[in-house]
Amino acid sequence: MARYIFNRILATIPVMAVVALIVFFLLRLSTGDPAAIMAGDAASPSQVEQMRHQMGLDRPIAVQFFVWINQLLSGDFGLSLHSKIPVWDMIAGRIGPSLALSVSTIAFSIVVAIPLGVIAAWANGSLLDRAVMSFSVIGFSAPIFVTGYILVFCFSLKLDWFPVQGYHPLSDGPWPFLHGLVLPTLALSTIYIALISRITRSSLLEIMGEDFIRTARAKGATELSVVLRHALRNASIPIVTIIGVGAAFLISGVVVTESVFNIPGLGRMVVEAVLARDYPLIQGLVLVFSFVYVVINLVVDLLYTILDPRITY
Amino acid sequence: MQSFEPVVLEQRAEGPWSGLFRAVTSGPIAIASLILLAIVLIAVAAPIIATTDPLLIHPTERLRPGSLQHWFGTDALGRDVYARVVYGARTSLIVGTFAAAASIAFGLVIGVIAGYFRMADLIIMRVMDGVMAIPSIVLAVALVAISGASLTTVLVAIAVPEIPRVVRLVRGVILNLRGEPYVEAAISLGTPAPLLLIRHMIPNTMAPLIVQSSFVLASAILTEAALSFLGVGLPPEIPSWGNIMSEGRKYFQLYPGLIFIPGAFLAVTVLSVNLIGDALRDVLDPKMAKRL
Numbered sequence: 001m002a003r004y005i006f007n008r009i010l011a012t013i014p015v016m017a018v019v020a021l022i023v024f025f026l027l028r029l030s031t032g033d034p035a036a037i038m039a040g041d042a043a044s045p046s047q048v049e050q051m052r053h054q055m056g057l058d059r060p061i062a063v064q065f066f067v068w069i070n071q072l073l074s075g076d077f078g079l080s081l082h083s084k085i086p087v088w089d090m091i092a093g094r095i096g097p098s099l100a101l102s103v104s105t106i107a108f109s110i111v112v113a114i115p116l117g118v119i120a121a122w123a124n125g126s127l128l129d130r131a132v133m134s135f136s137v138i139g140f141s142a143p144i145f146v147t148g149y150i151l152v153f154c155f156s157l158k159l160d161w162f163p164v165q166g167y168h169p170l171s172d173g174p175w176p177f178l179h180g181l182v183l184p185t186l187a188l189s190t191i192y193i194a195l196i197s198r199i200t201r202s203s204l205l206e207i208m209g210e211d212f213i214r215t216a217r218a219k220g221a222t223e224l225s226v227v228l229r230h231a232l233r234n235a236s237i238p239i240v241t242i243i244g245v246g247a248a249f250l251i252s253g254v255v256v257t258e259s260v261f262n263i264p265g266l267g268r269m270v271v272e273a274v275l276a277r278d279y280p281l282i283q284g285l286v287l288v289f290s291f292v293y294v295v296i297n298l299v300v301d302l303l304y305t306i307l308d309p310r311i312t313y
Numbered sequence: 314m315q316s317f318e319p320v321v322l323e324q325r326a327e328g329p330w331s332g333l334f335r336a337v338t339s340g341p342i343a344i345a346s347l348i349l350l351a352i353v354l355i356a357v358a359a360p361i362i363a364t365t366d367p368l369l370i371h372p373t374e375r376l377r378p379g380s381l382q383h384w385f386g387t388d389a390l391g392r393d394v395y396a397r398v399v400y401g402a403r404t405s406l407i408v409g410t411f412a413a414a415a416s417i418a419f420g421l422v423i424g425v426i427a428g429y430f431r432m433a434d435l436i437i438m439r440v441m442d443g444v445m446a447i448p449s450i451v452l453a454v455a456l457v458a459i460s461g462a463s464l465t466t467v468l469v470a471i472a473v474p475e476i477p478r479v480v481r482l483v484r485g486v487i488l489n490l491r492g493e494p495y496v497e498a499a500i501s502l503g504t505p506a507p508l509l510l511i512r513h514m515i516p517n518t519m520a521p522l523i524v525q526s527s528f529v530l531a532s533a534i535l536t537e538a539a540l541s542f543l544g545v546g547l548p549p550e551i552p553s554w555g556n557i558m559s560e561g562r563k564y565f566q567l568y569p570g571l572i573f574i575p576g577a578f579l580a581v582t583v584l585s586v587n588l589i590g591d592a593l594r595d596v597l598d599p600k601m602a603k604r605l
Contacts, residue, residue: 014439014442015439015442015443015446016446017443018439018440018442018443018444018446019443019446019447021443022443022444022447023455026455026456026459137584137587137588137591138584140587141531141580141583141584141587142580142583142584143535143538143539143576143579143580143583144539145538145539145542145558145572145576146572146573146576146577146579146580149565149569149572149573149576150573152565153569153573157566157569164566248445248448248449249448251448251450251451252448252449252450252451252539255448255450255451255454255543256450256539256542256543259542259543270451270454270455271454271543271544271545273458274454274455274457274458274545275544275545277458279458282455282458285451286447286451286452286455289447289448289451290446290447290448290451293446293447293448294446
């Protein structure tokens with residue numbers, strides 16, 4: 001088991017290395033000379049040359065790559081072209097809102113989607129089932145920014161229940177913090193709930209036809225126990241898998257949602273960095289987002305062994 | 314000797330396309346197909362349907378509500394929102410279709426190479442894992458940052474994140490086919506690799522690829538709108554649904570239509586494409602359809 005965990009963690013290294021390679025060449029491909037930008041508009045050619053040497057841009061590209069990787073591994077993401085502040089400090093300062101939004105979305109989606117999927121599978125073919133499935137199809141297609149603005153229109157502008165925009169950190173107290181997160185979480189959850197409830201329903205339906213379900217019923221287990229203890233547990237692997245796959249949707253969704261609700265997190269930072277052409281910051285952000293995706297999928301893989309004891313490595 | 318009349322089979326064999334056609338024109342899916350057809354017609358006939366020039370600025374008629382002259386009202390520059398939405402259909406469909414076609418074409422070629430040539434497989438799949446680990450909007454936004462928001466950049470930015478999914482699909486099909494007896498027979502007969510791929514293997518990727526392309530198209534239309542909405546997509550002078558919404562954000566509290574009208578067109582289009590994709594999957598890929 002420990003060996004498996006170790007190997008699985010090792011397997012993430014080539015993925016992150018490829019991401020780093022892509023990100024590195026993304027900056028190399030970009031138009032504009034980073035040394036000239038760093039040196040400023042008033043710099044003379046010799047000053048730019050000096051800056052180029054200082055930044056190591058006059059060395060062979062392979063050497064530059066390994067120097068850069070070394071810096072990354074020691075936590076040095078470089079300086080922002082715009083503010084000249086270390087990229088890592090800028091990113092660290094804005095992780096909070098994105099983390100809060102992601103965690104609340106994952107938690108809310110799981111709490112809503114799995115019961116929805118279970119009910120739909122249990123009442124297979126009924127009106128309820130069709131309602132859940134229709135929601136799932138529509139929810140998967142609805143653009144987050146459209147859903148977000150519909151929610152703002154109904155619950156902020158018309159009913160005045162929630163703030164239109166903005167974010168309050170937890171240090172402002174738990175109530176303003178949660179109050180501000182409700183609408184962004186709802187908007188971002190739609191696609192995730194659609195995805196998870198659909199998979200829950202279909203994998204549960206598949207399991208409900210198995211022999212051991214008939215046996216469980218025959219021995220007199222209650223319907224609740226059959227569905228939850230015998231069926232859902234066996235259907236959990238595809239559900240957990242889709243939560244990992246959906247993490248990519250989640251992160252992309254965070255970028256859009258933060259823009260709609262004016263939340264000062266990493267998602268809005270990406271857009272700001274692109275508009276300001278702040279390449280080191282873009283590099284850092286892409287790396288952080290990919291790292292999060294890889295880690296979520298690592299956790300999902302490790303969960304398999306807990307959810308299904310038959311899986312041993 | 315008795316001569317035999319040749320038996321003429323009355324029953325015409327059903328071509329592969331008629332089943333597809335029936336799948337998207339029967340039952341509730343017909344509504345989705347009709348809606349998509351309507352959007353396509355709007356896009357094609359935009360210059361006829363639009364009552365005015367979508368770029369024409371009327372400084373005196375800013376942010377007007379809907380009227381007989383301006384059906385959907387006017388935006389902050391006094392441009393006719395109806396004309397912009399109609400031309401936006403054109404932009405969304407063209408950008409979505411081209412980006413989806415590009416990612417399918419590249420994905421097919423790369424996937425065939427990865428599936429058939431074992432040496433290339435390892436490297437290609439590692440690269441694809443890396444690309445997939447970068448969330449699509451983040452990758453698209455970063456690609457736009459490299460060379461600025463032009464039509465070509467946006468097309469590339471939308472297409473690239475979709476490629477790995479296509480590659481994985483095609484590679485999987487090709488890998489499975491390698492063990493098929495008829496493929497082994499063809500190999501033992503000395504069929505050269507290009508002929509083997511084109512005649513015996515690639516045709517088998519078409520059914521799942523048609524299904525996948527509808528989902529890629531939906532995703533590409535959404536990504537274009539999201540990029541434009543975020544202000545890092547198509548240049549603002551090109552009317553697209555995302556651009557109209559992006560410009561409408563500032564005035565949303567007073568003029569929600571600037572977001573809701575293009576948003577409704579976008580949502581309905583994406584929904585129709587996804588529904589058609591589901592229907593195609595039921596026909597072409599029954600194994601996958603059962604699992605979802």
